[in-house]
Amino acid sequence: MTNKELIIVGGGPAGLAAAYTAAQTGCHVLLIDRNPQMGGQLIKQTHKFFGSEKQFAKTRGLNIAKKLISDVETCSDRIEIICDATVVGLYADQVVNVLHNEKYYKYHFDALIIATGAGEKMLAFENNDLPGIYGAGAVQTLMNLYGVLPGQNIVMVGSGNIGLIVSYQLIQAGVHVKALLEAAPKIGGYKVHASKLRRLGVDILTQTTIQRAIGNGCVNQIETIELDDSWKPIKGTEKLIDVDAVCIAVGLSPLYQLLAMGGAELKYVPELGGMVPIVDGLHQTTINNIFVAGDVAGVEEASSAIVEGYLSGLAAAAKIGYQQPDYQKSIADYQQQLKNLRSGPFGAKIRAGLKKVEAKTNA
Amino acid sequence: MRIFKHPILDFPKKKVIHFQFDGVEFSGVEGDTIASALYANGIKKLSESVERHRARGLYCAIGNCSSCYMTVDHIPNIKTCVTPLSEGMIVESQIGKGVIR
Numbered sequence: 001m002t003n004k005e006l007i008i009v010g011g012g013p014a015g016l017a018a019a020y021t022a023a024q025t026g027c028h029v030l031l032i033d034r035n036p037q038m039g040g041q042l043i044k045q046t047h048k049f050f051g052s053e054k055q056f057a058k059t060r061g062l063n064i065a066k067k068l069i070s071d072v073e074t075c076s077d078r079i080e081i082i083c084d085a086t087v088v089g090l091y092a093d094q095v096v097n098v099l100h101n102e103k104y105y106k107y108h109f110d111a112l113i114i115a116t117g118a119g120e121k122m123l124a125f126e127n128n129d130l131p132g133i134y135g136a137g138a139v140q141t142l143m144n145l146y147g148v149l150p151g152q153n154i155v156m157v158g159s160g161n162i163g164l165i166v167s168y169q170l171i172q173a174g175v176h177v178k179a180l181l182e183a184a185p186k187i188g189g190y191k192v193h194a195s196k197l198r199r200l201g202v203d204i205l206t207q208t209t210i211q212r213a214i215g216n217g218c219v220n221q222i223e224t225i226e227l228d229d230s231w232k233p234i235k236g237t238e239k240l241i242d243v244d245a246v247c248i249a250v251g252l253s254p255l256y257q258l259l260a261m262g263g264a265e266l267k268y269v270p271e272l273g274g275m276v277p278i279v280d281g282l283h284q285t286t287i288n289n290i291f292v293a294g295d296v297a298g299v300e301e302a303s304s305a306i307v308e309g310y311l312s313g314l315a316a317a318a319k320i321g322y323q324q325p326d327y328q329k330s331i332a333d334y335q336q337q338l339k340n341l342r343s344g345p346f347g348a349k350i351r352a353g354l355k356k357v358e359a360k361t362n363a
Numbered sequence: 364m365r366i367f368k369h370p371i372l373d374f375p376k377k378k379v380i381h382f383q384f385d386g387v388e389f390s391g392v393e394g395d396t397i398a399s400a401l402y403a404n405g406i407k408k409l410s411e412s413v414e415r416h417r418a419r420g421l422y423c424a425i426g427n428c429s430s431c432y433m434t435v436d437h438i439p440n441i442k443t444c445v446t447p448l449s450e451g452m453i454v455e456s457q458i459g460k461g462v463i464r
Binding site: 034035036041046060119120122129130131132133134135137138141142143144146147148149150152172173174216217218255 | 419422
């Protein structure tokens with residue numbers, strides 16, 4: 001078994017950012033990702049980000065990934081990277097088990113940052129398992145990474161930012177977005193994204209949901225139904241739409257499984273997408289020296305994942321003896337950046353959720 | 364269907380990779396996963412569910428959800444949405460839980 005100072009699980013925005021700040025302190029990092037390349041979901045995001053300059057606003061997601069990866073590469077003497085490797089075990093004696101090229105490897109760590117991100121939620125409706133019904137991330141992956149169209153006539157379900165942005169990306173790729181369904185009375189995401197779609201002639205149907213999918217071997221029709229103010233389906237409002245694909249964008253839930261295996265205290269917080277770890281102000285879980293960063297700690301935007309990564313990278317390194325002279329100042333700066341990102345009406349849900357998982361002993 | 368024209372992304376011509384799916388010859392391109400190559404060929408049903416034999420396609424495309432399991436080069440339960448396509452692969456729809464030979 002090999003000993004490593006800091007192991008980071010997940011090379012998405014949070015993991016890359018954490019590796020970078022940790023390595024800046026002199027700490028040696030092993031960064032593990034199950035994909036063939038680093039960058040997480042950013043590598044398929046063609047849209048420009050919001051926020052401030054510090055979090056790469058106005059930059060396309062895939063270019064943010066490139067920047068974060070090149071930052072990490074500048075510290076190649078202190079950051080070791082293993083791709084195509086899945087962390088399948090986390091044990092109480094500070095050991096992780098890694099599956100790589102059909103072999104298992106065990107590593108002991110002094111500190112661990114779990115940045116596994118989030119997975120897509122599913123929606124319950126008849127025949128929701130038909131091929132041609134995908135998560136919004138899958139649609140982005142197929143189109144923007146592999147250059148393959150998910151279908152030619154699609155209905156999007158969910159009007160959060162992901163649903164809105166992916167609808168726009170579908171149109172860019174030449175797909176006909178026949179309708180965008182939203183069960184709530186109001187559009188969930190930013191108005192600027194929704195207006196863009198409206199200008200392109202996309203029907204955004206609020207208080208409407210998908211009731212069933214129809215098809216043999218692949219979806220070729222869906223039935224929608226309108227909902228009343230108490231979210232109950234209104235009989236007689238059913239409509240059929242011909243499609244060859246349906247995109248489900250009803251949110252993400254944190255990939256907490258590794259934390260559960262390690263015994264970290266978790267809590268169900270719907271505002272954060274599902275099961276999330278209890279953490280202190282430095283993103284340390286209830287297990288000593290195990291930290292989290294990014295969506296696994298609560299589903300947010302990539303910009304907050306990056307800042308959380310920078311913060312937890314510094315905090316984890318400091319915890320095992322690599323404390324910089326300006327440590328307190330840097331941590332305070334990152335905490336302030338996170339606070340700014342979560343301010344305003346769109347951050348209200350996140351703020352409420354995070355309150356529920358703060359450990360009592362804030363460091 | 365593949366994307367050829369895109370306002371932001373470039374999809375240059377890539378090396379063709381040949382493979383077999385359920386006994387029929389198909390081709391994908393370098394950089395494809397098994398599932399992306401099949402979807403580019405218009406094949407969306409990858410396998411059948413274990414008990415009720417319902418059609419299964421890919422759902423998450425990032426190796427999370429297990430909906431895309433197929434038998435590849437006689438090995439069952441391969442996550443085809445994240446497994447790179449390679450020349451001469453024998454890809455089969457998986458019926459049932461799969462048998463290790």
